[in-house]
Amino acid sequence: MERDVKTRWPGRLILLALFSFLYLPIAVLVLLSFNDSGLPTSWSGFSTRWYRSLMGNQDILHAAWNTLVVALFATLIATVLGTLLALGMETRARRSNGLEALVFSPMVIPDIVLAVALLTFLSRLNATMGLHTIILSHVIFDLAFVCSVVRARLKTFDFSIVEASRDLGASPFQTFWRITFPVLLPAIVAGALLAFTLSVDEFIIAFFTAGAGRSSITLPMQIYSMIRFGITPEINALATIVMAVSAGALVLSQWLNRENRSQ
Amino acid sequence: MTPSPRPILSIDGAVKRFGKTVAVDGISLDIRENEFFALLGPSGCGKTTLLRMIAGFETPSAGRILLDGADISPLPPEKRPLNLMFQSYALFPHMSVRQNLGYGLEMEGLPKAEIARRVDAMLATTDLSALADRKPDQLSGGQKQRVALARALIKRPKVLLLDEPLGALDKKLREKMQLELKRLQHEVGTTFIIVTHDQEEALVMADRLAILKDGKVLQCGGPEEIYERPANRFVANFIGVMNFIEGSIEGGVFRAGGQAIEADTSGLATGRPATLAIRPENIAVHSAGNGFAGEVVDIAYHGLDRQLYVRTGLCDTPLQVRVPASNGAFAVGATVSLGFAPAHCRLFQD
Amino acid sequence: MTHRASHPNLLVLPAVAWLVVFMLIPCLMVLFYAFLTRGIYGGVDYIFTFENLARVFDPLYAKIFLTSARIAGLATLLAILIAYPAAYAICLAPKKWQPVLLFFAVLPFWSNYLIRTYAWIVLLNREGLVNNLLKSLGYTGEPLSLLYSEGAVITGLVYNYLPFVILAIYSSLSRLNPELLEASRDLGANALTTFWRVTLRLTMPGIAAGGVFIFVLSIGNFVTPAVLGGGRFQMIGNVVYDQFLTANDWPFGAALGMALIVIMIVLLLLQARLTAHFAGERREANDGA
Numbered sequence: 065m066e067r068d069v070k071t072r073w074p075g076r077l078i079l080l081a082l083f084s085f086l087y088l089p090i091a092v093l094v095l096l097s098f099n100d101s102g103l104p105t106s107w108s109g110f111s112t113r114w115y116r117s118l119m120g121n122q123d124i125l126h127a128a129w130n131t132l133v134v135a136l137f138a139t140l141i142a143t144v145l146g147t148l149l150a151l152g153m154e155t156r157a158r159r160s161n162g163l164e165a166l167v168f169s170p171m172v173i174p175d176i177v178l179a180v181a182l183l184t185f186l187s188r189l190n191a192t193m194g195l196h197t198i199i200l201s202h203v204i205f206d207l208a209f210v211c212s213v214v215r216a217r218l219k220t221f222d223f224s225i226v227e228a229s230r231d232l233g234a235s236p237f238q239t240f241w242r243i244t245f246p247v248l249l250p251a252i253v254a255g256a257l258l259a260f261t262l263s264v265d266e267f268i269i270a271f272f273t274a275g276a277g278r279s280s281i282t283l284p285m286q287i288y289s290m291i292r293f294g295i296t297p298e299i300n301a302l303a304t305i306v307m308a309v310s311a312g313a314l315v316l317s318q319w320l321n322r323e324n325r326s327q
Numbered sequence: 328m329t330p331s332p333r334p335i336l337s338i339d340g341a342v343k344r345f346g347k348t349v350a351v352d353g354i355s356l357d358i359r360e361n362e363f364f365a366l367l368g369p370s371g372c373g374k375t376t377l378l379r380m381i382a383g384f385e386t387p388s389a390g391r392i393l394l395d396g397a398d399i400s401p402l403p404p405e406k407r408p409l410n411l412m413f414q415s416y417a418l419f420p421h422m423s424v425r426q427n428l429g430y431g432l433e434m435e436g437l438p439k440a441e442i443a444r445r446v447d448a449m450l451a452t453t454d455l456s457a458l459a460d461r462k463p464d465q466l467s468g469g470q471k472q473r474v475a476l477a478r479a480l481i482k483r484p485k486v487l488l489l490d491e492p493l494g495a496l497d498k499k500l501r502e503k504m505q506l507e508l509k510r511l512q513h514e515v516g517t518t519f520i521i522v523t524h525d526q527e528e529a530l531v532m533a534d535r536l537a538i539l540k541d542g543k544v545l546q547c548g549g550p551e552e553i554y555e556r557p558a559n560r561f562v563a564n565f566i567g568v569m570n571f572i573e574g575s576i577e578g579g580v581f582r583a584g585g586q587a588i589e590a591d592t593s594g595l596a597t598g599r600p601a602t603l604a605i606r607p608e609n610i611a612v613h614s615a616g617n618g619f620a621g622e623v624v625d626i627a628y629h630g631l632d633r634q635l636y637v638r639t640g641l642c643d644t645p646l647q648v649r650v651p652a653s654n655g656a657f658a659v660g661a662t663v664s665l666g667f668a669p670a671h672c673r674l675f676q677d
Numbered sequence: 678m679t680h681r682a683s684h685p686n687l688l689v690l691p692a693v694a695w696l697v698v699f700m701l702i703p704c705l706m707v708l709f710y711a712f713l714t715r716g717i718y719g720g721v722d723y724i725f726t727f728e729n730l731a732r733v734f735d736p737l738y739a740k741i742f743l744t745s746a747r748i749a750g751l752a753t754l755l756a757i758l759i760a761y762p763a764a765y766a767i768c769l770a771p772k773k774w775q776p777v778l779l780f781f782a783v784l785p786f787w788s789n790y791l792i793r794t795y796a797w798i799v800l801l802n803r804e805g806l807v808n809n810l811l812k813s814l815g816y817t818g819e820p821l822s823l824l825y826s827e828g829a830v831i832t833g834l835v836y837n838y839l840p841f842v843i844l845a846i847y848s849s850l851s852r853l854n855p856e857l858l859e860a861s862r863d864l865g866a867n868a869l870t871t872f873w874r875v876t877l878r879l880t881m882p883g884i885a886a887g888g889v890f891i892f893v894l895s896i897g898n899f900v901t902p903a904v905l906g907g908g909r910f911q912m913i914g915n916v917v918y919d920q921f922l923t924a925n926d927w928p929f930g931a932a933l934g935m936a937l938i939v940i941m942i943v944l945l946l947l948q949a950r951l952t953a954h955f956a957g958e959r960r961e962a963n964d965g966a
């Protein structure tokens with residue numbers, strides 16, 4: 065696009081405003097989590113006491129453990145299914161609109177609708193609800209995102225290397241493990257990290273499929289119930305940790321996928 | 328090594344249909360042992376599909392492919408003792424040059440020491456030893472091309488298939504690699520089948536070539552034969568530069584623009600239109616004489632020679648005439664006299 | 678280039694089975710429930726009725742739909758007005774910085790939705806940062822009740838979905854052929870006319886994609902109105918939630934959910950048609966340049 069000195073300054077101002085809007089609320093949250101008084105009204109010195117109090121909170125530790133279990137298993141299943149799906153979709157002779165719609169819909173369907181649909185389905189089956197039902201629900205949207213990341217990589221994937229491997233004497237199975245999989249691995253891991261973040265953060269669907277009682281409560285559910293009682297310094301600390309984990313996973317995901325982006 | 332007449336690869340009535348389109352329409356060809364054979368044709372003529380059928384990536388809809396007399400058409404690519412060098416080179420991006428070369432030998436289950444020995448030898452042959460530990464994205468286009476070639480040759484294939492092997496290189500490098508490929512073919516003593524759309528490349532490299540169009544072979548033979556005696560108008564036009572003069576056969580004589588041109592008319596139908604083809608270098612040009620009168624309308628300087636564009640009463644488009652660059656006798660606007668040697672005139676009625 | 682895996686359908690099968698069993702069938706069940714009768718002790722009775730669908734158009738709920746649509750519409754409009762100059766500014770930045778800027782613009786989108794929404798409570802509450810700022814600027818009146826209002830909900834929606842709208846608009850802006858803009862200037866149009874007649878028209882698909890996305894996710898939103906609206910007013914998502922978890926009227930909740938799905942499908946189809954329409958124009962423009 066056109067670019068000259070005249071247009072440079074307005075552009076920079078707009079970017080400054082944009083990033084302030086996007087990051088200021090988060091920055092305030094992070095800053096408050098280190099405020100000794102915990103109050104938004106005044107700064108009373110740097111302290112990690114809210115983080116320490118968080119570590120002593122059994123409810124939160126329990127919820128964090130549940131979240132980890134859900135995110136790990138959902139990511140694992142979604143990564144395998146999503147990668148196979150992407151490979152299948154990109155190597156099909158013909159594009160199927162029905163298939164595209166099915167795979168795309170978890171990204172746009174209002175989550176409250178998916179949540180009540182799963183609740184209806186699971187209660188009709190009289191299924192016992194718990195972490196396993198949260199996992200199977202999270203796989204739905206996780207696999208859509210893994211699939212889209214791997215597909216994006218496949219768009220620039222030179223399929224002639226697969227043929228070259230066959231030509232040099234490798235069976236289809238050997239070709240997958242020696243050629244296709246290693247070349248796609250960065251994209252697969254990037255997709256998995258994205259899925260993991262989404263799973264860690266997801267609230268409504270987990271809320272509807274966790275079943276009654278506190279045994280299967282996840283971190284977002286815990287945070288939601290805390291928010292309803294107003295601001296507490298612990299939420300700020302917890303929010304900071306969750307944000308840091310997400311941001312870390314996302315930066316890593318982006319870094320792994322950088323070759324793809326530059327192409 | 329000179330090509331022996333024994334066919335190593337026989338394509339026997341090969342047909343390939345994709346849905347309703349016929350990509351390869353009943354091709355039969357014999358490729359002789361140790362020859363450099365070129366499949367030449369415009370894009371979409373079916374040459375790449377034919378090559379992929381030989382390699383095993385397409386199953387023929389009909390017909391057979393025989394290697395050393397045995398039908399290989401039911402075999403998957405990995406079971407065929409021939410290798411393909413891909414147009415995109417298809418180097419494995421996550422492996423070094425050495426690993427790329429060793430891959431095919433690993434698949435044969437050879438011992439590690441033997442693989443290392445053969446890889447080192449091939450690296451030396453193709454002048455790649457210094458680049459052995461580089462990854463493909465650290466190589467130039469020409470280097471990638473050599474790695475791709477080495478990776479295929481190291482398998483000692485009975486036939487090496489090359490799909491537009493020089494297509495991605497610039498003109499200078501391409502000319503150098505044409506000779507390099509020929510040298511390598513002599514050195515390893517293997518049959519090469521190359522697919523190309525570049526007629527000059529095919530003429531320079533191939534012992535024999537086949538011209539393909541719409542999935543059919545139009546002509547198959549040595550470069551000289553095809554250049555000098557094209558079988559039809561398409562081949563005449565596709566190979567080299569050619570002048571075409573539209574006219575008709577009347578009383579056993581070819582006439583155009585009211586004038587008769589002496590040429591061999593045997594076997595042609597009298598009273599029907601015909602086209603006379605003659606190459607620019609086969610037209611004699613004099614400042615005066617009893618040939619066909621014309622006027623120089625344009626001159627293009629090509630370094631070695633000059634191309635004159637001469638308007639005559641024979642046809643609407645000016646004829647192209649090639650004279651040595653040292654011959655500066657003609658200027659735009661000059662009247663000249665053209666002479667066609669009957670032996671170089673070819674007539675087509677298709 | 679022909680490249681076919683040995684069995685593409687086999688590769689697709691496990692994921693498709695998962696989506697059919699755990700997404701498609703549950704959604705069809707909800708559709709089915711929308712025509713059933715509410716059971717006396719919760720649950721459903723298998724008595725077929727149109728009553729739930731009729732109730733969706735009851736003035737009480739129609740009003741909630743309109744409120745939801747108004748909030749979603751305002752959020753969409755605001756997001757596009759912010760995202761367009763932002764995406765344009767990213768396009769004007771040096772080439773090597775663009776991916777970095779874009780990444781940091783989109784980063785918040787992938788992080789915890791609940792926390793991002795909660796951050797606005799911290800900013801907007803009566804003892805929050807905004808009121809404190811006003812006080813230190815000399816404002817002496819009652820603290821403003823910024824929270825638990827329509828404005829707070831719209832702010833939250835814009836904040837949460839803005840990154841995606843920027844991404845959508847950027848991707849269509851960055852593919853714009855710069856020669857087209859130069860051609861327009863060359864032909865005598867000034868910068869504003871060029872923007873209005875060429876740039877904006879050719880980036881319509883990006884605006885539509887971003888706009889439909891934020892509208893669909895806003896109108897069916899549950900968390901933002903629940904957290905920033907403080908239960909003061911309801912959007913459809915909250916009503917669906919209540920029908921399932923509080924009122925125990927699953928068939929009616931199902932009917933409302935179906936209405937949301939219908940809105941979503943209609944908008945996505947409209948967007949697809951719009952994109953196809955403009956894609957034709959765009960192809961011509963890029964070929965011609």
